[in-house]
Amino acid sequence: MVHTIENKEVQPLEIDNVQSFVSEVLRMHESKETLVFRGHASTSYELKPGIGRKNYSEDIERKVFYDFKRQYFSYTSERPISDMGILFLAQHYGLPTRLLDWTYNPMISLYFACESKPNDDGCIFVVSLREIFFADSDDDRSAPQTLREIMSIKKPMYVVPNYTDARYKNQKALFLLCNMPYRKFTAIKKTFIIKKESKEKILNDLALLGYDKTLVYPLLDSLSSDIKRMYHLND
Secondary structure (H helix, E strand, C coil): CCCCCCCCCCEEEECHHHHHHHHHHHHHHHHCCCEEEEEECCCCCCCCHHHHHHCCHHHHHHHHHHHHHHHHHHHCCCCCHHHHEEEEEHCCCCCCEEEEEECCCHHHHHHHCCCCCCCCCCCEEEECCCCEEECCCCCCCCCCCHHHHHHCCCCCCCEEEECHHHHHHCCEEEEECCCCCCCCCCCCECCCCCCCHHHHHHHHHHHHHHCCHHHHHCHHHHHHHHHHHHHCCCC
């Protein structure tokens, strides 16, 4: 069984500056397609959700989810109204799930491709969006609500969360809910390679354009990190 979305072979395009990336993205948008983006800091990373990267089993996935569901409320005031909302929360805080993060904003994906792994080439994947579903909706575009429904989907689904979290809003986030989390996602329209020697310059240019750590991760430690970068105080 394979992903139901058609896959086409794409030739990666090397990028070494913000301007060339923006030009390519604008050229792609001329087709009027809705595009979404995902940045990897290393080309060695697989396009596979966290729960499927090592020794996947449905039993382990259920146990991981329900352990989180039983305990999360002791650590946060957030109260999702469905298992899908809890899954978003778990993903947000680093728990392996069957979700893959994507963004409508290409500049956010470029930031993620450059923010770490300075000795590795990064990459950006681009997908043409055909259909989206919404978290906690009550119409026929609603995403699955219970874990049983989530684990029973027959094809990959793009799900837009409620933008109650500043991080989701700032990152223009949506998620790919994978039907087979143990398989790499392959329905890619375009791939960009970000050369490792260009990462630092790209990050500096993105910061000038307002795409800095404070925007992507709106936390006080991000503010400190951005101030250090501004005054060249990084180690």
